[in-house]
Amino acid sequence: MSISTSCQQNFSKVFGRESLIVARSPGRVNLIGEHVDYQLGWVMPFAVDRYIECAAAALVEPEIRIWSSSIGGAPLRIALNDLRALDGSDSWANYVIGVVAKYAEAGVEVTGFESVIDGNLPLGAGLSSSAALEAVTALVVENVSGTAKSPSDRSKLCQAAEHDFAGVPCGLMDQLAVNHGRVGHALMIDCRDLTLTPLPLPEELSYVMVNSGVRHALADGEYAKRKADCEAAASMLEVTTLREATLPVVNAARESLGDRLYRRARHVVTENARVEHFAEALTSGNRTALGQLMAASHASLRDDYEVSCSELDLLVEMASRLGAVGSRMTGGGFGGCTINLVPRDDAARFCEDICRTYRETHGQSVEAFTVAPVDGAAIL
Ligand code: GLA
Numbered sequence: 001m002s003i004s005t006s007c008q009q010n011f012s013k014v015f016g017r018e019s020l021i022v023a024r025s026p027g028r029v030n031l032i033g034e035h036v037d038y039q040l041g042w043v044m045p046f047a048v049d050r051y052i053e054c055a056a057a058a059l060v061e062p063e064i065r066i067w068s069s070s071i072g073g074a075p076l077r078i079a080l081n082d083l084r085a086l087d088g089s090d091s092w093a094n095y096v097i098g099v100v101a102k103y104a105e106a107g108v109e110v111t112g113f114e115s116v117i118d119g120n121l122p123l124g125a126g127l128s129s130s131a132a133l134e135a136v137t138a139l140v141v142e143n144v145s146g147t148a149k150s151p152s153d154r155s156k157l158c159q160a161a162e163h164d165f166a167g168v169p170c171g172l173m174d175q176l177a178v179n180h181g182r183v184g185h186a187l188m189i190d191c192r193d194l195t196l197t198p199l200p201l202p203e204e205l206s207y208v209m210v211n212s213g214v215r216h217a218l219a220d221g222e223y224a225k226r227k228a229d230c231e232a233a234a235s236m237l238e239v240t241t242l243r244e245a246t247l248p249v250v251n252a253a254r255e256s257l258g259d260r261l262y263r264r265a266r267h268v269v270t271e272n273a274r275v276e277h278f279a280e281a282l283t284s285g286n287r288t289a290l291g292q293l294m295a296a297s298h299a300s301l302r303d304d305y306e307v308s309c310s311e312l313d314l315l316v317e318m319a320s321r322l323g324a325v326g327s328r329m330t331g332g333g334f335g336g337c338t339i340n341l342v343p344r345d346d347a348a349r350f351c352e353d354i355c356r357t358y359r360e361t362h363g364q365s366v367e368a369f370t371v372a373p374v375d376g377a378a379i380l
Helices: 001-016 087-103 129-145 149-164 175-179 222-236 247-252 254-285 287-303 310-323 344-362
Strands: 021-030 045-056 061-067 076-079 113-119 183-190 195-200 205-211 324-327 339-343 369-370
Touching: 001 021, 001 045, 001 061, 001 087, 001 113, 021 129, 021 175, 021 339, 045 129, 045 175, 045 205, 045 369, 061 087, 076 087, 087 129, 087 149, 113 129, 129 149, 129 175, 149 175, 183 254, 195 254, 205 344, 222 254, 247 254, 254 287, 287 310, 287 324, 287 339, 310 324, 310 339, 310 344, 339 344, 344 369
Parallel strands: 061 113
Antiparallel strands: 021 045, 045 113, 045 183, 061 076, 183 195, 205 339, 205 369, 324 339
8 A cells, every 4th residue: 555545544544534635755865965964064865765644634723633653542632822842752743843833933824734644764764754754744734824935945944843843953954855856866955055956866876775773863962962063163263164164274273173073073074075076976977986985974974973883884894895886874873774875786686685694793683775866745
């Protein structure tokens, strides 16, 4: 059964009537440009063919009712005049409540709605399930309230919801990727002026995600600490963000920055340069360069930025031994997935081999699956 069908059927079961709209958002994977968006650097994500969907219908009552197939139970009911973050087991709903609240703050007269959330995007795996949940909610709010935002403005409201309702001071990459995705393309995004350049992805490569199964928790404070480190380094270098710094400038300030801030800043400036080189290598079809840049990105995230973990490091090492063109951790880190570029006709063998080898050497199961670049969030 397709997700849309099960989403609509669940809606009828839970709310006893037909849903009127279904919004769908892809997840995203980032090819390169990690932990640089909040320093206004360059990133290169694409929207992936794993989705979160939301079936919904407007309500006369001024409230939202939300039900998620992965949680079950009774629908949560939240009055539109009482939009605040929830604690404990209901906190998953904060992405929804937060988006509604941000639209209201932006002056939209939000109409109440009831909605069912379903999907096949793994949660907490670094594929931006949160940005996808925000995007479907935003589309539903716009639809029932009779307003329309551009994908970039929608992304900014979703980001604000994540900051204030989920407590994650994230950059804008995930929201831009899921709202602007373009089939067959990655998006090279300049996070300083939000220019998006679609880059065609080579069809002869497969994009294999390997999910370490380690659950990341960006809200646990490490993400915020990295961001604060960057801000401290930028201020010592007398630049607004590390986007304005260069490697020679960072190197010259090595002593005054101290070891930790030096390594954080070095990651950001070298990662920004890698994104530009990656775009050139994609255009010229230089697989060796793609692989080297991904390896360097992973090493920098592991050693300088300290956001990897032993499981991700092992998966990246294994991938190169098993014939991947390139491999690195993707997303916020501390677990989640690696992204692997693999020759298309070798992808099935690669998936089997990495799962088997990891199980044999590490005693744990991982999941490997290919993803394809798709269009961004929309009402179906
Ligand atoms: C998370 C954040 C993004 C970005 C990545 C790391 O996914 O939501 O804004 O910072 O981590 O690149």
